[in-house]
Amino acid sequence: xxxxLLLALGGAVLGGIVHLATIIILPRTATQDAYSRLARNAPVxxxxxxxxxxxxxxPMPFMDPAFAVAVCRYDxxxxxxKLSVPVSLAYTSVSFYTRYDVAYYAINDRAAGRRVIELELxxxxxxxxxxxxEDITAADxxxxxxxxxxxxxxxxxxxxxxxxxxxxxxxxxAAKCTRQEPPTD
Amino acid sequence: xxxxxxxLFALAVAAIVGLGSTYFALSRGAAFGPxxxxxxxxxxxxxxxxADPYVQASIARIGRLPTALGDGLAFTATSDDRGRPLDxxxxxxxxxxxxxxxxxxxxxxxxxxxxxxxxxxRFGFTSQEIVRxxxxxxxxxxxxxxxxxxxxxxxxIERYVLVLRLYDTPVGVSTKAGREVPMPSVNVRGxx
Numbered sequence: 001x002x003x004x005l006l007l008a009l010g011g012a013v014l015g016g017i018v019h020l021a022t023i024i025i026l027p028r029t030a031t032q033d034a035y036s037r038l039a040r041n042a043p044v045x046x047x048x049x050x051x052x053x054x055x056x057x058x059p060m061p062f063m064d065p066a067f068a069v070a071v072c073r074y075d076x077x078x079x080x081x082k083l084s085v086p087v088s089l090a091y092t093s094v095s096f097y098t099r100y101d102v103a104y105y106a107i108n109d110r111a112a113g114r115r116v117i118e119l120e121l122x123x124x125x126x127x128x129x130x131x132x133x134e135d136i137t138a139a140d141x142x143x144x145x146x147x148x149x150x151x152x153x154x155x156x157x158x159x160x161x162x163x164x165x166x167x168x169x170x171x172x173x174a175a176k177c178t179r180q181e182p183p184t185d
Numbered sequence: 186x187x188x189x190x191x192x193l194f195a196l197a198v199a200a201i202v203g204l205g206s207t208y209f210a211l212s213r214g215a216a217f218g219p220x221x222x223x224x225x226x227x228x229x230x231x232x233x234x235x236a237d238p239y240v241q242a243s244i245a246r247i248g249r250l251p252t253a254l255g256d257g258l259a260f261t262a263t264s265d266d267r268g269r270p271l272d273x274x275x276x277x278x279x280x281x282x283x284x285x286x287x288x289x290x291x292x293x294x295x296x297x298x299x300x301x302x303x304x305x306x307r308f309g310f311t312s313q314e315i316v317r318x319x320x321x322x323x324x325x326x327x328x329x330x331x332x333x334x335x336x337x338x339x340x341x342i343e344r345y346v347l348v349l350r351l352y353d354t355p356v357g358v359s360t361k362a363g364r365e366v367p368m369p370s371v372n373v374r375g376x377x
Contacts, residue, residue, distance in 0.1 A: 007191050011198025018203025022211070023242045030245035037248055055308075061298025062249040064350055065308045066290045090313075091288050091352055095253040101244050103232045106255030108353050110287070118345055147234070154250060158288055159353070160313035 027100045034060050035073075035103050035152055042073045045081065047155065047175045052165075066160070068168035072153040072177035076146060080122035080180045083153060087115050088171035091158040094119065098148040105144050112142075118145055120180075122152070151176065207242075216240040222368045225260035225349060231359045232256070249298060257286070257352035263344075265371040268371075271347065273301070273339035275376035276328040279347075281369040282321060286354035288312050293327065293337055294346045301337035301345065310335060347371070 020157055027033065042048040050059050050069040061150040063069070075083050085094055092119055095106040107117060119142045122130075127145055155175050157168035196228040219332040220227045244251055262268050271277060278299040284288050292309035294354045295301055300308045310325065315335055317323045326332040329341040339345055349368070356366055 003191070004194070007195045008198050011195035012202050014195065014199035015202025015206070017204045019210075022203065022207045023238050024241040026207075026211075027245035030248075033245040033247045034248050034250040055300045055302035058299060060249050061247055062294060062348065064290055064292060064348075065300060066292075066311045073325055093253075093256040095250075095256050095284070097250060097253075100241065101250060102234060102236055102241060103251050103253035103256075104234045106253030107231075108256060110353060111255075152250075156256070158290075158311070160288065160311045 001130075002063050007122060017178055024178040028126060029069040035097070035099060036069050037133060039073060042071050042074050042152075044073050045179045046171050047072045047172070047177050048094050049172060050107070051168065064156075067156045067158055068172050070172040070175060071153045072175075073150070074121065074146075074177065075150050076121065076123050076126065078179060080120055080126050083117075083119045083121060083175075083177045085117040085155050086171055087112070087117065088168050089164065090160045090168075092117065092171065095156070096121070096144060096146065097152040097154065097155045098146070099150045099152075100148075101152075103145055111157065120143065121146055123149065210239060211243050211246050212238055216243065222260070222366055223372075224262045224264055224266050224371045225368045226262070227258050227260045229254055229258055247298065251346075252321070252350060254357055257350050258356055259356055260349045260368065262347045262349070263363070263372055265373045267372075269373045271327075271345050271355070271373065272376065273342040273345050274329055275373050276326060276332075277371060277373045279325040279327065279369045279371055280322065282323075282367050283349070283369060284351060284354060284356045286312075286351035286356070288352045289327065290350050290352075291337070292348050292350070294341065294345060294348065295342055298346075300344055301338075301340040303340045305331075305338060307338055309344045310337065325368075328375075 007135050047070050053063040053065055093105055093108040097103050121144050124145050155172055159165040159168040216228050217237045217271050218230050220229055230236055231251045289312045290309055325335040325337055327337045329339050
């Protein structure tokens with residue numbers, strides 16, 4: 001009897017380890033996570049509009065139907081990325097996600113304070129390699145450091161009433177994400 | 186033989202406990218640091234790099250993109266203020282005011298996060314669309330049949346989820362309790 005109890009206890013402890021391991025591994029093995037769902041239709045380094053959710057079909061669950069959404073999937077291994085998003089009438093935001101859907105940075109039109117949100121995305125290494133004087137002369141450049149080489153940028157524009165949706169969509173159509181060529185020196 | 190049986194038994198217990206608790210944790214949406222106000226719950230850290238492994242696992246399993254904290258904060262309600270589940274065949278009333286935010290949206294989903302089909306193609310409200318009282322408060326009727334005023338149709342489904350998203354808001358990680366954050370009350374009434 002004692003023997004079986006001990007075995008059950010040992011099994012439970014092992015079960016705890018299994019639990020923690022599965023929780024930690026799950027985001028890395030999920031095939032239906034947001035990044036994988038969007039990656040199918042989103043080429044790298046290009047702004048791609050995401051279809052609006054309907055009751056019949058939605059690119060991902062829990063999308064806000066009041067927003068027009070576009071994504072730019074990035075790969076920084078070839079160099080930094082430049083992003084420019086014109087600001088729409090109501091509310092525009094840009095959110096940055098890692099390959100595993102962790103949101104690490106977001107900015108909205110008011111925080112950017114201009115008519116166009118302009119950002120540069122690079123890894124910490126690429127940021128460190130930047131010539132220092134360039135960093136100073138362009139003090140108003142907004143530089144975001146990505147913790148991972150690949151990831152996703154979600155650009156959202158609010159249509160505060162359904163009639164404004166075409167306008168929000170056209171704002172996003174003018175957004176650009178382009179790879180910067182590495183400096184030749 | 187006894188050794189083999191014993192280790193098989195221990196491994197079976199480990200598998201059941203380990204996978205069972207993982208499934209339970211993810212289907213219940215367990216995570217650290219929830220911010221609960223009335224019937225509304227948000228996980229402010231889920232939209233930051235400090236998102237704990239439970240939040241990350243549940244986000245990956247559902248397949249959604251979390252709202253980044255610099256963008257906004259999403260509050261979810263699955264029951265009313267007295268703990269009664271939100272039933273699409275009943276009538277529920279949201280009333281009151283929302284916390285300070287530049288914009289907010291309210292959306293109705295089924296349990297899987299899909300929009301619910303209805304005759305008027307209304308899936309939610311934005312803060313600009315709502316009809317308010319003179320003091321700025323509002324009332325939204327969530328019901329299967331048409332209502333005067335702000336009517337959010339449920340499509341008659343059994344269980345639904347309400348998500349209130351605040352955009353460009355100071356509400357977040359430093360917010361501790363509901364006193365400084367007024368959320369609309371949710372009340373189920375008139376259940377057939």
